[in-house]
Amino acid sequence: MSQIKKVSRKQLSEMSGREVMRIAFIAYRKLFGYMKPYKGRFAMGAVFGVLAGLFNAVMIVGFQIIFTVVLPGSASHKQHVPFLGEVDPTEWVVKHLPFMHTLDQKAKEKEKEKEKEKTNPEAGSAAAPTGAAAANGTTAPASAPVDGAATTATASSPTPAATVAPATAPGAADTAKPEVKRKVTLPVVVFFAALIPLLLFIRGMLTYFSNYCLLWVGNQVLYDLRNDTFASLLRQSIGFYSRAKTGELIQIVFNQARIAQQNVVTLAQDLIQRPVAILSIFVTLLIYEPFFTISSLIVFPLCIGPVMAVGRKVRKAGAKEEEEAGRIMVTMHETFAGIRLVKSHAREKYEMGRFDRAAKKMQELIMRWSKALEIIGPIVEAVAALGIAAGLVYAWQRGIEAHTFLIICMALTQIYPHAKALSRIQLLMQKTVVATTSLFEIMEMKPDIEDAPNAEKLSRVRGEIKLNNVAFTYKKEDKKKGGFKKATNRPAVQNVTLDLKPGNFYALVGPSGSGKSTLFSLLLRFYDPDKGYITLDGHDIRRVTQDSLRDNIGVVSQDTFLFHDTIEENIRYGRLDATQEEIIEAATKAHAHEFIMQQEQKYDTMCGDTGSKLSGGQRQRITIARAILRNAPILLLDEATSAMDSEGEKIIQEALHNLIEGRTVIAIAHRLSTILEANQIIVMEHGEVSDMGTHAELLQRCELYQRLYHLQFKSGRVAPDEAVADVNLDEPYETDAIEAAES
Numbered sequence: 001m002s003q004i005k006k007v008s009r010k011q012l013s014e015m016s017g018r019e020v021m022r023i024a025f026i027a028y029r030k031l032f033g034y035m036k037p038y039k040g041r042f043a044m045g046a047v048f049g050v051l052a053g054l055f056n057a058v059m060i061v062g063f064q065i066i067f068t069v070v071l072p073g074s075a076s077h078k079q080h081v082p083f084l085g086e087v088d089p090t091e092w093v094v095k096h097l098p099f100m101h102t103l104d105q106k107a108k109e110k111e112k113e114k115e116k117e118k119t120n121p122e123a124g125s126a127a128a129p130t131g132a133a134a135a136n137g138t139t140a141p142a143s144a145p146v147d148g149a150a151t152t153a154t155a156s157s158p159t160p161a162a163t164v165a166p167a168t169a170p171g172a173a174d175t176a177k178p179e180v181k182r183k184v185t186l187p188v189v190v191f192f193a194a195l196i197p198l199l200l201f202i203r204g205m206l207t208y209f210s211n212y213c214l215l216w217v218g219n220q221v222l223y224d225l226r227n228d229t230f231a232s233l234l235r236q237s238i239g240f241y242s243r244a245k246t247g248e249l250i251q252i253v254f255n256q257a258r259i260a261q262q263n264v265v266t267l268a269q270d271l272i273q274r275p276v277a278i279l280s281i282f283v284t285l286l287i288y289e290p291f292f293t294i295s296s297l298i299v300f301p302l303c304i305g306p307v308m309a310v311g312r313k314v315r316k317a318g319a320k321e322e323e324e325a326g327r328i329m330v331t332m333h334e335t336f337a338g339i340r341l342v343k344s345h346a347r348e349k350y351e352m353g354r355f356d357r358a359a360k361k362m363q364e365l366i367m368r369w370s371k372a373l374e375i376i377g378p379i380v381e382a383v384a385a386l387g388i389a390a391g392l393v394y395a396w397q398r399g400i401e402a403h404t405f406l407i408i409c410m411a412l413t414q415i416y417p418h419a420k421a422l423s424r425i426q427l428l429m430q431k432t433v434v435a436t437t438s439l440f441e442i443m444e445m446k447p448d449i450e451d452a453p454n455a456e457k458l459s460r461v462r463g464e465i466k467l468n469n470v471a472f473t474y475k476k477e478d479k480k481k482g483g484f485k486k487a488t489n490r491p492a493v494q495n496v497t498l499d500l501k502p503g504n505f506y507a508l509v510g511p512s513g514s515g516k517s518t519l520f521s522l523l524l525r526f527y528d529p530d531k532g533y534i535t536l537d538g539h540d541i542r543r544v545t546q547d548s549l550r551d552n553i554g555v556v557s558q559d560t561f562l563f564h565d566t567i568e569e570n571i572r573y574g575r576l577d578a579t580q581e582e583i584i585e586a587a588t589k590a591h592a593h594e595f596i597m598q599q600e601q602k603y604d605t606m607c608g609d610t611g612s613k614l615s616g617g618q619r620q621r622i623t624i625a626r627a628i629l630r631n632a633p634i635l636l637l638d639e640a641t642s643a644m645d646s647e648g649e650k651i652i653q654e655a656l657h658n659l660i661e662g663r664t665v666i667a668i669a670h671r672l673s674t675i676l677e678a679n680q681i682i683v684m685e686h687g688e689v690s691d692m693g694t695h696a697e698l699l700q701r702c703e704l705y706q707r708l709y710h711l712q713f714k715s716g717r718v719a720p721d722e723a724v725a726d727v728n729l730d731e732p733y734e735t736d737a738i739e740a741a742e743s
């Protein structure tokens, strides 16, 4: 199967027909591939759909029989039923259904009695007026046949065919309705009338079963599509996420998958049920009245022009709809994620404006294409009415009976909804192609970082880390060439060679942008170095599985992200199979147990969205507890730069102390205490390691370190972004330590 690239509706509207067909073909093949596991249920849906379509023919024939049997005006009781020939339905029903036979006989006897009463008024208790007799379903003597058909029928059938008799009462001649001569008894009429809802019910149920099966398949496909897209997104590297817009990704996984599912179901329904229905109606009508049918449908091509024009309009208006939908999602996601920033800057109105503009634009676009789409209905109907008008002239000329004409008209109007549904297929296909290509582009996207084919599973390492002449430059997507190009000319990290011993504590210092975080990303294999390599206990990290590599590394960063879940579950995220005792032990070591027990729900307290119900220090201790539970031999620590009161600082320090024990630790140091605790300090500048040594050594020989130390720690400020330093120089431990170190 060929690779698929996301196409927008805008691109589609500008493509040649051939190109659209090619993309649609690939997209549909992939989408139908998703249906393969459910082909049994799909086939069932298709069979029911075909049966529902074919049942239209049964309905036409059924209605024809019912109307002719029940209503006056037909020439004969014998009906020409396609494929069955000449049959008398009344006779058949009475003969084959014993209860109908009894009911019919009783009704006939009653009629005879009433007739007797009428011809001999003295014999009956009272002479019923003719109108009343008619109302009771009795027959009246035919005195003035209205048409030839009626007279013939009277002669040929046991129960005389419809005739209209003038009112017998002389005075009532002007006012009373002419008496209608009934062809069949009331029970037979009720029986045939009951067939009408039955026929519609059967067709309804066939359509229901078909739709149910197809929707079932559609839902399975939606489930698979969403899972696969989400799984593929999770496989993508951090690099991908720094390029992608989260709102758009949510829109693709949620909305585009749903659009693809809905459209593919509708399309399957349209492509199976509609053509069969049209064909079965058409063929049946052809058998009944070939000339009438052809003359009524011949005007149909007149619809094609307007439908095509409307299709173009819809395509153009719909081209930007997805873009706007994506924009709405992005605005919503950014606003909710940055709600503190929005609120603190009082930017609610500004965000509302962004949302409103996108929503309004989308509403306009939807209205524009809905208007264009809805106009198809009246066009098709008007053209259809033209056909019926022409048919009426033909019916008059041929002397076609009214009920036959009505049935044909009814059947013809049944074709239009199907024709209308078929006319929107083009739009449906376009929407499906856009949705499907966005989904499959993500599914087929190769992650920037993948496990090597024979990647080995790294067991627990001792923690020896070696970087050998490592260089890395961030890349950005090259949309023109479809690949990647360097985001900047300057490497984020270069010529980095380090040999870090197991169990040692390394502090990483350097000005902002010197490459400290990038080094962490390379160790976690979020990116692969452009040059050089990194080993863990002698294993090149590109040759081991990403999971096993990351199982060996714990990370505690400034970004203390917590899930909207309980404290317990947030700590358990470090090791999913941890017991409650282990969680409490980790929380105790992280100095979090005390404050957790003070919460109303203790370990079951919800942390709030991204941990918003807890303080910064509490969040940090929970992340430390998580890392303690993870118990990885290597720890990457990105210290918080935010100011913290001395007591909070001390608690965190102690918690970290418990965490780092016995591990290889690399800490991006923002606190003097961290620096002083480190076995070695790595100084970085412009992505390179400019020096490495103990605090005392570096203070003596490294100019950059001296500068950093004085700016960051001695002056009480963090350079160069002027963030407030978190070191409290008044603290006896620290001042003593500084003096001791300086001396």
Ligand SMILES: Nc1ncnc2c1ncn2[C@@H]1O[C@H](COP(=O)(O)OP(=O)(O)OP(=O)(O)O)[C@@H](O)[C@H]1O
Pocket (backbone or CB within 6 Å): 242, 474, 475, 487, 492, 510, 511, 512, 513, 514, 515, 516, 517, 518, 519
């Ligand atoms: N995702 C990215 N895409 C492109 N460039 C990036 C990306 N992340 C970082 N950079 C660039 O790489 C360089 C090193 O950044 P890095 O974040 O590693 O520095 P740092 O020393 O951790 O800075 P700080 O102390 O301010 O966090 C900087 O020039 C930065 O602009």
